[in-house]
Amino acid sequence: MGSTGAFLETGGFSEQGWEDTGKKMYGIKVLEKINKSERSSLPPRSNTPGIAYIRLNKDGSFRQYRQYGEDRKPLFDIEYHGHRHVLSLHIHRYLSNGSRQADPDVIAYDKNRIIDEKLYNKYKKFLKGINL
Numbered sequence: 001m002g003s004t005g006a007f008l009e010t011g012g013f014s015e016q017g018w019e020d021t022g023k024k025m026y027g028i029k030v031l032e033k034i035n036k037s038e039r040s041s042l043p044p045r046s047n048t049p050g051i052a053y054i055r056l057n058k059d060g061s062f063r064q065y066r067q068y069g070e071d072r073k074p075l076f077d078i079e080y081h082g083h084r085h086v087l088s089l090h091i092h093r094y095l096s097n098g099s100r101q102a103d104p105d106v107i108a109y110d111k112n113r114i115i116d117e118k119l120y121n122k123y124k125k126f127l128k129g130i131n132l
Contacts, residue, residue, distance in 0.1 A: 016043045026125055028065070030054045042066040045073060054126060061129025073098065078107070078123055080130050089132060091119065108132055 017038065023030040031053050033040060042053050046068040055064040065078040077092045083104060090104035107123075108114040111132055124132075 016045075018043050025054055025128065028052050028054050028126070030056060032056070041077065042074075047072065056128075059129065062127045065123060065126055074100070078119075078126075079104070080127065080132070089120070089127070089130075091116075 017034050017040065018031045019034050021030045021032050029051075031042060032055065036058075042055050042064055043066075046053070048068075049070040049072055050068060052065060052067045054062070055066075057063045062080055064080075067075045067077075069075045074094045076094060077100070078089065079092065080089045081087070083090055086109070088109050089107045091107055092104045093101045095101060105116070107116045107119045114120050
């Protein structure tokens with residue numbers, strides 16, 4: 001699990017190394033790293049309870065969606081990339097102790113192998129630029 005961070009009194013993302021791109025996907029803010037060479041997932045806390053953020057790859061394709069709870073802590077991440085050397089759309093849930101589920105649940109490997117159709121259909125609108 002990454003850094004837990006802290007609540008941002010300023011209401012900004014820069015303290016955590018993120019910036020708002022000004023873009024939205026279906027009403028969800030798209031964030032990007034200020035230092036593009038750093039690897040990191042989305043901010044460990046949000047200022048707004050119950051909000052979600054999206055991270056895109058350099059080519060503009062979907063990389064990560066993070067949903068936050070009313071306590072501003074992450075509830076789950078949906079990601080599309082190789083996990084344990086297998087390309088998949090998958091979900092990492094956050095456990096009650098704040099740690100992120102190490103082995104995610106696969107949502108889909110490709111259009112012919114959708115494992116969780118309900119989750120796939122709910123989030124497929126965000127899957128811009130990926131081959132699913």
